Amino acid sequence: MKIDLTDTTASKINKALVEGRRAIGTPAVGMVLTMVIVTDEENAYDAIKAAEEASHEHPSRTLVVIKRHARLRDRTGSRLDAEVRVGSEAGAGETVVLRTYGEVSDHAGSVVLPLLLPDAPVVVWWPVDAPEAPAKDSLGALAQRRITDLYAVDNPLEVLDTRARTYAPGDTDLAWTRLTPWRSMLAAALDQARVKVTSAAVEAEADNPSAELLARWLEARLHVKVDRVVSEGPVVTAVRLGTDEGEIVIDRPDGPLATLTLPGQPSRTLALKVRPTSELIAEELRRLDADEMYAIALTGEAPKENA
Incomplete structure (x- = not known):
């Protein structure tokens, strides 16, 4: 009506x-x-x-x-x-x-x-x-x-x-919301590998804001310098974490599927599609408190409680 x-x-x-x-x-x-x-x-x-x-x-x-x-x-x-x-x-x-x-x-x-x-x-x-x-x-x-x-x-x-x-x-x-599947997979990969990360790189199309936020988040959480590598895209195409035992890699050159590689383990295929705006908005509405992880990625530090 x-x-x-x-x-x-x-x-x-x-x-x-x-x-x-x-x-x-x-x-x-x-x-x-x-x-x-x-x-x-x-x-x-x-x-x-x-x-x-x-x-x-x-x-x-x-x-x-x-x-x-x-x-x-x-x-x-x-x-x-x-x-x-x-x-x-x-x-x-x-x-x-x-x-x-x-x-x-x-x-x-x-x-x-x-x-x-x-x-x-x-x-x-x-x-x-x-x-x-x-x-x-x-x-x-x-x-x-x-x-x-x-x-x-x-x-x-x-x-x-x-x-x-x-x-x-x-x-x-929403550039940060688009990274939720990437961040979840990276956290799960580090839980499985349980190794110290000594280097990192984020590959994406030039001037991609999600890639920059992801790089800043990794720098803040892992305390390593993250290289920004320009790829053909679309959007974020790969994240590489260097360790003494080998690389942890999530690679999504195109399409909805990505490949996860861990040191000493066979590669596996994971779903990592580009989500529509409606799904991004629905995710943001699930919690309405301050997003501390976004603040860390954006500014390099957690927000003050009295801000």
Whole structure:
């Protein structure tokens, strides 16, 4: 069910949500969080689709904020349009697409605040064009978790350094989430081999932010210098850990399968696919506390408790 509202207010949107739920017989009590997506018109469809797929695991109210420019002949124009989706149109939760015009765009936090689920955590996700300091953004300040994506920027390694300077507990990035299978396999391999790592290398396409985060994480955890080796890609293609007994290697030149090699053991094949955005978002929503491992990879040290 869809309800279109033009030149509306937050109270009218809340009323439309109630009417929509009543019409389809769906209560709001089953939703566990509010997901706020800040995006542009071009990327809105893919972001909404990913959030709706993730909502099957984490039923949520999704608020999509799309900032639009007022018409040139009406520079002072200020308006809020909304599209309310409930039932099958909104996954396992409900979705409100908010299009803001003029001065309303400068006060998106005030627009979103009355629409948040009461007593439920808030997650803000910027699929593109995230602010320099997400925690200081008017929308980011409302959230327990703030999700960005270094894959969506032109100079990811430069932006990564900026994120390190502006990091606050609750920040995370999908470039880090993409590494979860790699980190799990490396941890399992080191548990099996039980040897001291003396050197390391990460192979990936040039300027890949996930590869840089992985290298920083390995340096922080293993206390060795990690070489960055440029490969043809796609994304991260291999990790090599040198030991006195031989190399530990996870090699994924292409496709969904990787080869794990341990000293003195036969090679084995492991599943290591590139996951869709919906799976990455669903993983981030499973825990909403500060991601200390991301902070370590980003800044080289654990966040302070009073940060």
